Amino acid sequence: MVxxxxxxxxxxxxxxxxAITRRHAVHALLYLIVSLLAIAIDFxxxxxxxxxxxxVMIYAGAIMVLFVxxxxxxxxxxxxxxxxxxxxHPKNWFGPALLALVLLAxxxxxxxxxxxxxxxxxxxxxKQVGTSLFGTFWIGVELASLLLMAGLxxxxxxxxxxxxxxxxxxxxxxTAARLDISRDLIHAGAGRTDHAA
Amino acid sequence: xxNASGLAFIAAGSRWGQPDGQVMFLFxxxxxxxxxxxxxxxxxxxxxxxxxxxxxxxxxLRG
Amino acid sequence: MLRLLWLVAAIPFASAAxxxxxxxxxxxxxxxxxxxxxxxxxxxxxxxxxxxxxxSPPPGNAYVQxxxxxxxxxxxxxxxxxxxxxxxxxxxxxxxxxxxxxxxYSAEYMQDDEGYARFxxxxxxxxxxxxxxxxxxxxLLLYLGWEGVGLCSFLLIGFWYQDPANVRAxxxxxxxxxxxxxxxxxxxxxxxxxxxxxxxxxxxxxxxTQWTVGSGVAIAAAALLLGGACGKSAQLPLQxxxxxxxxxxTPTSALIHAATMVTAGVYLIARTHVLFTLxxxxxxxxxxxxxxxxxxxxxxxxAQRDIKRVLAYSxxxxxxxxxxxxxxxxxxxxxFHFMTxxxxxxxxxxxxxxxxxxxxxxxxxxxxxLRTELPLAFWSFVIGGCALAGLPLITAGFFSKDLxxxxxxxxxxxxxxxxxxxxxxxxxxxxxxxxxxxLTFYGxxxxxxxxxxxxxxxxALVVLCFxxxxxxxxxxxxDFGGVPALxxxxxxxxxxxxxxxxxxxxxxxTALSASTVFAIGLALAFLFYRSQRARVPEKGILQQLWFAGxxxxxxxxxxxxxxxxxxxxxxxxxxxxxxxxxxxDIAMLxxxxxxxxxxxxxxxxxxxxxxxxxxxxAVAFFLR
Numbered sequence: 001m002v003x004x005x006x007x008x009x010x011x012x013x014x015x016x017x018x019a020i021t022r023r024h025a026v027h028a029l030l031y032l033i034v035s036l037l038a039i040a041i042d043f044x045x046x047x048x049x050x051x052x053x054x055x056v057m058i059y060a061g062a063i064m065v066l067f068v069x070x071x072x073x074x075x076x077x078x079x080x081x082x083x084x085x086x087x088x089h090p091k092n093w094f095g096p097a098l099l100a101l102v103l104l105a106x107x108x109x110x111x112x113x114x115x116x117x118x119x120x121x122x123x124x125x126x127k128q129v130g131t132s133l134f135g136t137f138w139i140g141v142e143l144a145s146l147l148l149m150a151g152l153x154x155x156x157x158x159x160x161x162x163x164x165x166x167x168x169x170x171x172x173x174x175t176a177a178r179l180d181i182s183r184d185l186i187h188a189g190a191g192r193t194d195h196a197a
Numbered sequence: 198x199x200n201a202s203g204l205a206f207i208a209a210g211s212r213w214g215q216p217d218g219q220v221m222f223l224f225x226x227x228x229x230x231x232x233x234x235x236x237x238x239x240x241x242x243x244x245x246x247x248x249x250x251x252x253x254x255x256x257x258l259r260g
Numbered sequence: 261m262l263r264l265l266w267l268v269a270a271i272p273f274a275s276a277a278x279x280x281x282x283x284x285x286x287x288x289x290x291x292x293x294x295x296x297x298x299x300x301x302x303x304x305x306x307x308x309x310x311x312x313x314x315x316s317p318p319p320g321n322a323y324v325q326x327x328x329x330x331x332x333x334x335x336x337x338x339x340x341x342x343x344x345x346x347x348x349x350x351x352x353x354x355x356x357x358x359x360x361x362x363x364x365y366s367a368e369y370m371q372d373d374e375g376y377a378r379f380x381x382x383x384x385x386x387x388x389x390x391x392x393x394x395x396x397x398x399x400l401l402l403y404l405g406w407e408g409v410g411l412c413s414f415l416l417i418g419f420w421y422q423d424p425a426n427v428r429a430x431x432x433x434x435x436x437x438x439x440x441x442x443x444x445x446x447x448x449x450x451x452x453x454x455x456x457x458x459x460x461x462x463x464x465x466x467x468x469t470q471w472t473v474g475s476g477v478a479i480a481a482a483a484l485l486l487g488g489a490c491g492k493s494a495q496l497p498l499q500x501x502x503x504x505x506x507x508x509x510t511p512t513s514a515l516i517h518a519a520t521m522v523t524a525g526v527y528l529i530a531r532t533h534v535l536f537t538l539x540x541x542x543x544x545x546x547x548x549x550x551x552x553x554x555x556x557x558x559x560x561x562x563a564q565r566d567i568k569r570v571l572a573y574s575x576x577x578x579x580x581x582x583x584x585x586x587x588x589x590x591x592x593x594x595x596f597h598f599m600t601x602x603x604x605x606x607x608x609x610x611x612x613x614x615x616x617x618x619x620x621x622x623x624x625x626x627x628x629x630l631r632t633e634l635p636l637a638f639w640s641f642v643i644g645g646c647a648l649a650g651l652p653l654i655t656a657g658f659f660s661k662d663l664x665x666x667x668x669x670x671x672x673x674x675x676x677x678x679x680x681x682x683x684x685x686x687x688x689x690x691x692x693x694x695x696x697x698x699l700t701f702y703g704x705x706x707x708x709x710x711x712x713x714x715x716x717x718x719x720a721l722v723v724l725c726f727x728x729x730x731x732x733x734x735x736x737x738x739d740f741g742g743v744p745a746l747x748x749x750x751x752x753x754x755x756x757x758x759x760x761x762x763x764x765x766x767x768x769x770t771a772l773s774a775s776t777v778f779a780i781g782l783a784l785a786f787l788f789y790r791s792q793r794a795r796v797p798e799k800g801i802l803q804q805l806w807f808a809g810x811x812x813x814x815x816x817x818x819x820x821x822x823x824x825x826x827x828x829x830x831x832x833x834x835x836x837x838x839x840x841x842x843x844x845d846i847a848m849l850x851x852x853x854x855x856x857x858x859x860x861x862x863x864x865x866x867x868x869x870x871x872x873x874x875x876x877x878a879v880a881f882f883l884r
Contacts, residue, residue: 046211051219070237099874132216144227151231158238252862260858
């Protein structure tokens with residue numbers, strides 16, 4: 001069980017690394033799905049079969065599929081490969097990598113100085129989860145349903161604007177307005193500095 | 198990132214034998230779903246306007 | 261009759277006000293009548309008052325007329341009150357009389373000028389202020405008159421204000437006298453703080469009883485008053501304004517800068533002579549200043565080209581004589597010289613005005629041979645010049661100058677140095693006077709006479725000639741008639757000078773020496789300036805130094821004017837305000853710096869979030 005845990009963990013790390021370094025968007029998404037599946041195995045070895053199944057079904061099966069659908073539909077993967085090559089240049093990821101290293105250091109430090117001792121892993125079944133969910137965390141369930149409702153309505157509303165044909169006209173108007181606004185901003189700033197001098 | 202934090206929750210719940218960790222992960226999952234739905238709708242809209250997905254081009258809020 | 265005293269000052273004030281308000285709407289005749297007539301009326305009233313005063317003197321030989329209380333605050337209650345005693349009576353008569361003649365003259369002289377009414381308004385205001393000055397009962401009212409004459413001097417020097425040079429000259433006069441006025445004001449503050457009153461008689465009494473001779477306060481007060489007198493009377497070191505003040509019209513120069521305003525300092529010192537006797541060091545300084553100024557100005561007069569500038573330096577020099585007399589304690593002699601000087605200096609200026617008006621030229625070296633065409637001006641210059649130089653026995657100037665010279669030797673403070681300085685000054689006076697006459701009226705005629713003078717001008721000149729001749733007979737020394745009427749008259753106010761050193765130089769020897777130096781000067785002038793080839797302006801180093809008035813203007817320019825202008829220019833950008841503006845600038849700068857963080861790019865903001873999170877976590881973990 002323990003070796004399975006570490007194996008799945010290493011697999012997840014490698015898959016995620018590949019996911020962030022791929023230039024083709026769909027490749028990156030597929031690697032991310034692999035990573036999520038590996039994490040699901042990790043959940044199972046940690047004695048949480050219920051969320052392992054949920055991970056596969058919802059996260060990898062619904063959310064990531066949605067991602068892949070949109071990327072494929074917009075079909076920008078080929079055009080964006082040059083941009084991606086630029087952003088994989090060391091000078092672009094050096095800073096964030098440094099910060100990530102700091103985080104890693106924090107993680108290692110806190111786990112090494114932890115006063116807690118490891119305990120044997122027990123299985124927490126779906127029945128327990130369900131009882132806790134609809135008993136203690138009842139309000140969370142309601143709030144989550146509200147959240148999902150908001151997400152649904154929001155997505156529907158945003159999608160509705162796109163569907164109507166004034167989408168292109170709206171784009172033209174706002175482009176012109178955007179240019180005017182930017183010019184005003186530049187002039188306003190200049191005027192203010194002249195006055196002060 | 199969400200997934201990683203969820204893993205931390207599950208591990209914590211497993212260590213103490215409580216279902217709370219898994220419950221937390223459920224909520225994170227629900228939140229991620231809603232977020233992805235709206236986020237992708239934004240991406241869709243953006244693509245309609247710019248016909249490219251470069252987020253650096255969306256700098257109208259530049260002060 | 262004495263109750264009419266207030267009218268003497270009030271009539272010119274009223275006339276000035278009327279001319280200021282309505283002058284432009286009135287005809288020339290009415291303006292002239294109003295302007296000259298008001299002074300004439302004042303002169304007539306003065307004569308009546310003096311007859312009343314002399315025939316039946318009021319008790320204590322002084323008359324005080326309260327008009328109203330100026331202000332009443334705490335312990336300070338100055339009044340508008342006029343004080344008439346022999347000294348102020350003498351000044352009153354001289355000022356009103358000479359002013360009247362000059363106003364009569366200028367009624368004709370200024371008739372082509374556009375600012376006719378303005379001129380008379382200013383002149384009347386001046387005479388009114390001067391009368392307030394000499395009749396004032398307390399030092400505050402005297403200071404009012406002092407400032408009033410300073411104002412009118414400024415207005416009249418810059419009368420033709422369209423020319424910026426005239427305005428500069430007026431500003432220079434005002435600013436230089438301001439130094440003196442400030443010293444005077446501080447002296448007033450000091451006197452009031454320590455003695456508690458500004459009423460002149462009361463002040464003198466308290467000072468005499470409370471202060472010891474040579475005490476610090478007496479020296480301070482006297483020195484400050486001396487500063488004021490130096491400013492107004494154009495003595496060292498504040499004499500630089502008077503030559504430039506000749507930019508004003510000639511009647512102004514005659515009235516203000518010859519006969520009346522510049523003698524205000526002399527009057528002040530004579531009035532407060534008690535303070536000066538309480539501070540002998542300051543009194544000695546007065547004598548030194550007088551002697552030095554006398555010589556300096558005489559040398560400068562020798563090298564001038566402009567006819568009016570010669571007379572200006574001559575005025576400075578003659579007032580130096582008066583200061584010398586005051587410094588020696590010869591108070592009456594100083595006032596006697598003031599009286600004769602008023603007559604002949606006004607005469608000289610008015611005659612110079614006739615010459616300038618006739619040939620439209622002020623440079624003597626371009627004139628010449630005018631005595632045939634301008635006989636009245638010529639004889640006026642001869643009579644006035646001889647009075648100035650001190651032609652023995654028949655001119656007024658001789659008697660007054662002789663009295664000063666005699667007392668410079670014979671008095672308690674007298675010394676051989678003062679006597680020699682006085683004699684040298686007399687010789688130089690004679691020299692520059694006859695230089696002026698020879699250059700202007702003898703030799704080949706280079707300019708044509710364009711205009712001749714009318715009745716008013718002639719009358720004024722003739723009357724002044726008369727008084728320049730006979731004016732000296734009011735105080736003749738013992739060896740020449742023995743009627744010191746004026747000194748006796750002034751004795752009740754100004755203590756007479758004791759004669760200490762009678763040997764070896766007696767009165768007679770002084771008189772003879774004075775006559776001799778007069779003759780020497782005359783001879784030297786003939787020697788240098790009679791011949792043809794001497795008609796070129798002098799170019800030597802000494803002459804250039806004297807021409808520039810011993811370089812005082814040059815020194816003041818570098819010492820005072822330029823640093824002041826530099827300071828003004830440096831703080832023109834208002835550095836004290838920079839602190840306040842700096843706050844605004846800091847706000848602007850920080851705004852510009854913070855704007856750089858608002859790139860509008862999503863990834864930049866996301867990076868900001870991430871960095872913030874890392875930082876907070878680090879703080880939470882490592883600083884627990």
